[in-house]
Amino acid sequence: MEKKVYLITVIMLSTLQTAWSQKDYFPGYIVLNNRDTLYGEIQDRNINKVRLYEKIRFRSASGKRMKLSASDLISYSVNNKIFESKWFDEHANIFRFYYTHKIGTGEKTFLRLDTKGKVSVYTKEFTDGDCSTIDEFPLFLKEGDKYFQRATQGVFGLKKKKLASYFQDCPKLVSEINQRSLKYAFEVADYYNNKCE
Numbered sequence: 189m190e191k192k193v194y195l196i197t198v199i200m201l202s203t204l205q206t207a208w209s210q211k212d213y214f215p216g217y218i219v220l221n222n223r224d225t226l227y228g229e230i231q232d233r234n235i236n237k238v239r240l241y242e243k244i245r246f247r248s249a250s251g252k253r254m255k256l257s258a259s260d261l262i263s264y265s266v267n268n269k270i271f272e273s274k275w276f277d278e279h280a281n282i283f284r285f286y287y288t289h290k291i292g293t294g295e296k297t298f299l300r301l302d303t304k305g306k307v308s309v310y311t312k313e314f315t316d317g318d319c320s321t322i323d324e325f326p327l328f329l330k331e332g333d334k335y336f337q338r339a340t341q342g343v344f345g346l347k348k349k350k351l352a353s354y355f356q357d358c359p360k361l362v363s364e365i366n367q368r369s370l371k372y373a374f375e376v377a378d379y380y381n382n383k384c385e
Contacts, residue, residue, distance in 0.1 A: 216266035305381035
């Protein structure tokens with residue numbers, strides 16, 4: 189009798205362990221550097237430990253497992269969100285932060301693509317060690333630019349002065365930003381992409 193109880197307990201625990209280890213995988217796809225697209229399941233963050241992985245975990249339909257960095261991929265998609273591999277360098281000069289997008293500068297990292305167009309909105313996600321949370325901030329990138337422009341200043345909303353300079357080619361948009369008619373990065377991008385020449 190004890191052997192049966194022990195055996196049932198072992199089987200149940202191993203089943204639970206398998207279920208726990210699979211719960212952070214979600215359906216999605218990856219686009220390799222050779223432009224091949226593979227479908228399967230993706231895990232890009234540890235929800236329990238509240239941290240992002242430097243290398244995403246990919247499990248193909250056949251069960252093959254891979255760990256892939258931003259250098260290995262063009263992009264991936266999970267939970268209806270697209271993450272693109274971009275060259276990214278963050279550096280500071282006194283109290284100002286600069287975000288560079290030049291090939292070979294910084295390192296390749298995954299940025300979430302929120303809006304695509306003449307100006308795209310990317311979101312940089314990061315693990316905030318102080319609060320044990322995953323935090324984020326939006327960035328603008330115009331076609332052909334080598335620099336990202338940070339859209340917000342944390343809880344204080346849009347960076348009006350910086351964005352006035354960044355979008356000086358569209359005075360109507362600058363006016364909308366200054367009047368606080370537009371409050372979010374995606375609204376600014378939509379306005380620029382659809383109403384600015």
